[in-house]
Amino acid sequence: MNQSAVLKPAASETGDPFLLTPGPLTTSRTVKASMAHDWGSRDASFVAINKAVLARLAEIVHGEGDYVTVPMQGSGTFAVEAMLTSFVPPTGKVLVLINGAYGQRAKRILDIARRKTVVHETAEDAPPDLKKVETVLKRTPSITHIFVVHCETTSGILNPIAEIGALAAKYKKGYLIDSMSAFGALPIDAPAIHADAVAASSNKCIEGVPGLGFVVCQRDALAATRGNATTLVLDLHDQWANFEKTGQYRFTPPTHVIVAFHQALAEFDAEGALGDVGAV
Numbered sequence: 493m494n495q496s497a498v499l500k501p502a503a504s505e506t507g508d509p510f511l512l513t514p515g516p517l518t519t520s521r522t523v524k525a526s527m528a529h530d531w532g533s534r535d536a537s538f539v540a541i542n543k544a545v546l547a548r549l550a551e552i553v554h555g556e557g558d559y560v561t562v563p564m565q566g567s568g569t570f571a572v573e574a575m576l577t578s579f580v581p582p583t584g585k586v587l588v589l590i591n592g593a594y595g596q597r598a599k600r601i602l603d604i605a606r607r608k609t610v611v612h613e614t615a616e617d618a619p620p621d622l623k624k625v626e627t628v629l630k631r632t633p634s635i636t637h638i639f640v641v642h643c644e645t646t647s648g649i650l651n652p653i654a655e656i657g658a659l660a661a662k663y664k665k666g667y668l669i670d671s672m673s674a675f676g677a678l679p680i681d682a683p684a685i686h687a688d689a690v691a692a693s694s695n696k697c698i699e700g701v702p703g704l705g706f707v708v709c710q711r712d713a714l715a716a717t718r719g720n721a722t723t724l725v726l727d728l729h730d731q732w733a734n735f736e737k738t739g740q741y742r743f744t745p746p747t748h749v750i751v752a753f754h755q756a757l758a759e760f761d762a763e764g765a766l767g768d769v770g771a772v
């Protein structure tokens with residue numbers, strides 16, 4: 493959102509009040525206008541637009557080549573649930589770092605999927621205690637993955653994803669990040685922080701319309717998730733395998749949302765992407 497939009501309490505280009513929530517939020521007139529057409533989900537032009545969106549999302553987290561974006565129809569939580577239930581095998585155990593509602597939600601997803609968890613919880617204004625996290629990792633070798641929320645939207649606290657990633661690498665754990673309200677606003681270097689997967693959605697910092705979640709996945713880690721999924725629709729491996737084979741979605745994609753997301757990404761790039769934001 494540009495600065496003048498924030499300062500002016502007037503109406504947006506369309507006369508609607510500005511949405512100053514984390515998302516969904518006010519979109520530009522051009523993002524809205526891009527939806528005034530219809531696409532067949534298997535049309536070559538739509539398949540090409542979708543492919544460009546997926547490639548650009550991986551680049552935003554410096555994942556060119558080594559990472560692949562798997563989109564998931566639905567809101568952000570669909571992507572987080574797809575990430576957790578696809579990456580964590582039935583024999584897995586997740587160290588869930590909680591300091592707000594979205595950490596709690598991840599724990600609930602894992603409970604429903606009957607995946608074992610170990611919780612490290614801190615107050616909503618306190619990041620995880622890295623010394624304690626390391627002690628837990630040392631004492632509990634059965635932990636297979638670490639999960640953290642990048643920016644806990646409930647309080648706005650920013651969690652130390654690089655330091656947690658260093659621990660994940662040191663103890664050889666999978667590393668799963670919910671970056672919903674930070675992706676596109678704060679830099680993420682997925683390979684440098686040893687992330688296996690980063691989940692986000694179309695309707696937050698990139699300023700698209702709601703309807704598509706996505707998970708940027710390290711290719712080998714994703715390849716190893718085959719057969720883990722607890723549901724057909726949220727199976728990231730199956731969704732990916734189908735893209736590799738046909739370039740198309742398994743089930744009806746939100747075509748207009750994806751075309752609007754393509755336009756929102758073009759506007760994000762025209763504004764300089766994350767060019768002058770310092771590294772985290």
Ligand SMILES: *Cc1c(COP(=O)(O)O)cnc(C)c1O
Pocket residue numbers: 514515567568569570572594641643644645670671672673693
């Ligand atoms: C917005 C958000 C989500 C996803 O919420 P949905 O309502 O499913 O789009 C997940 N995690 C965080 C940190 C969020 O800010």
